[in-house]
Amino acid sequence: MNGNVGVGERRVIEIISSSIGKRCYDDVELVRVNNIEVALKCDMLVEGTDVPRGMEPWQIARKSIVAPVSDMASKGVRPLYALTSLALPKGLDEGYVRSIARGFRRAEMEFNIKIVGGDTNEGKELIIDCCMLGMVEEGSRFVKRSGASNGDLILVSGPFGYTKAGLKILLEGAKAEPTFRARAIRSVLMPKPRLRFGLMLARYATSTMDSSDGLAYTLHEMSNASGKRFIIEHKPIGRGVERFARDNSLSIDDLVFYAGEEYEIVATIRREHLDEVMSISRLTGCNAMIIGRVHEGTGVYIKDEYGERELKGYGWEHLA
Amino acid sequence: MNGNVGVGERRVIEIISSSIGKRCYDDVELVRVNNIEVALKCDMLVEGTDVPRGMEPWQIARKSIVAPVSDMASKGVRPLYALTSLALPKGLDEGYVRSIARGFRRAEMEFNIKIVGGDTNEGKELIIDCCMLGMVEEGSRFVKRSGASNGDLILVSGPFGYTKAGLKILLEGAKAEPTFRARAIRSVLMPKPRLRFGLMLARYATSTMDSSDGLAYTLHEMSNASGKRFIIEHKPIGRGVERFARDNSLSIDDLVFYAGEEYEIVATIRREHLDEVMSISRLTGCNAMIIGRVHEGTGVYIKDEYGERELKGYGWEHLA
Incomplete structure (x- = not known):
């Protein structure tokens, strides 16, 4: 895209991290x-x-x-x-x-x-x-990217798709219904980090990351860090995102998996903690949902009525 | 200098500090x-x-x-x-x-x-x-900008003038003797913070600041924070700075007081600690020197054979 091809963000991080022994x-x-x-x-x-x-x-x-x-x-x-x-x-x-x-x-x-x-x-x-x-916090613990076990549920703190839709509306004049338009633009201009949810979730999560680099990228990082296969069975599609995608000839997967800056939390939890975690979600005004499960293996896959297919992990990269 | 006049750095700091209640x-x-x-x-x-x-x-x-x-x-x-x-x-x-x-x-x-x-x-x-x-450090203390008392000695961790000379050489092709040239350029490209000196000085200093915004500015900030009059009796002129100033028709005061990024420490100490502080200076490879004394009153003054005159406090300001 740019005539001036240089070193990309991930390579920069590699070079500097290896120099400082990280x-x-x-x-x-x-x-x-x-x-x-x-x-x-x-x-x-x-x-x-x-x-x-x-x-x-x-x-x-x-x-x-x-x-x-x-x-x-x-x-x-x-x-x-x-x-x-x-x-x-x-x-x-x-x-x-x-x-x-x-x-x-x-x-x-x-x-x-x-x-x-x-x-x-x-x-x-x-x-x-x-x-x-x-x-x-006292009595709580630091949750890593790694730590997911076979059988763990994969959870997100809220639905996806609004942020990229909001950008399409703001920057490219995409069409949207008034309610959806307001919500999508708000998700861009006034992003809400899931602070209370994250602090309470920490006692139960086996691994977590925030989704600010995009949902697909985040799932890949977590799957990779834990050495597990993540299978997504329910896409966390925000209300109105399907219609917005249809009206603007956009891909739902692109809106949901490859946006970034949603600031939702992606986590894995043990099955037996589902009720507690859902209570925390309600208590903190989130709309958390289970999107899949952790399996033996590697990679991130989407499973639906057409079978299982790989979810590519690419997302935004600076300097690339 | 710039047609596009906007708010200056100090005003930006005022606006933001007052907003966050600092x-x-x-x-x-x-x-x-x-x-x-x-x-x-x-x-x-x-x-x-x-x-x-x-x-x-x-x-x-x-x-x-x-x-x-x-x-x-x-x-x-x-x-x-x-x-x-x-x-x-x-x-x-x-x-x-x-x-x-x-x-x-x-x-x-x-x-x-x-x-x-x-x-x-x-x-x-x-x-x-x-x-x-x-x-x-354990057994030591945090030293503030304020805290200078009447009769305290004013000290710098080393001589001044090299950094601005180095910039004049690098950017404007100013003339200099080889030894001075090397030292002046080195002070720009490889500045040395006075880490060991500063850590050991903390037990004795009544107030300190680093000189990175310029010596005159630093003296004014300290004088102001302590509510005292600082009188400078010996300018900390680096070896060769006078000759460099003469050869390039530059003002010595400008080189010594209005440069910045020297990363020397400016401090006030009680008279009775002079010997300890000078030992620390030798021990840590510094060339600390007493440049003046703290008096009742306000402002920063230079006192020499021509009498006492005010040292203006202006220095570099971003955005101005």
């Missing part, structure tokens, strides 16, 4: 200081790739906090403190900066965190890097 | 998790403003770690862990990325820290945001 991956880092473990996460929001047209500055600032909150939530880690580093283009007016500040304040209240500092710089485009510190 | 400033944030205090700092390096021509990718990556290490060092905080968020332009080759990775590895060894994670993104220019976690 061999295993998870979505949040645990480090020990004195006798306690703290969790760290940084996430950089870049205007050119992460900010769709129509997003207000305060929504951009809020989103820069949503991303690491979602990662921490998926691991059972309560976010406590954040630092925000900004690169701002020259010539912004005070109103823009006030809106950014309002977004940070809103995120503080919404997720009960404290932004304790930051750094301000001049750059060619708006960039907000959020670095977050959190802790696993 | 009233006091220091250079590193202390937060409490369970019963222990940890120190957090983030620092964003932006290619367009922080990377002079002639800097290798590994030196850029190293510098992105030097900045927060220097801030922590000046507060008596030992840096332990870092996360690095990258924005990389498209089309970079593997060699460039390998060089970046080498710089991170080198910084890990040089400062005895562990880079535990990061985030990789696509952006219009190279940006590295380093977020660091550290701890005040």
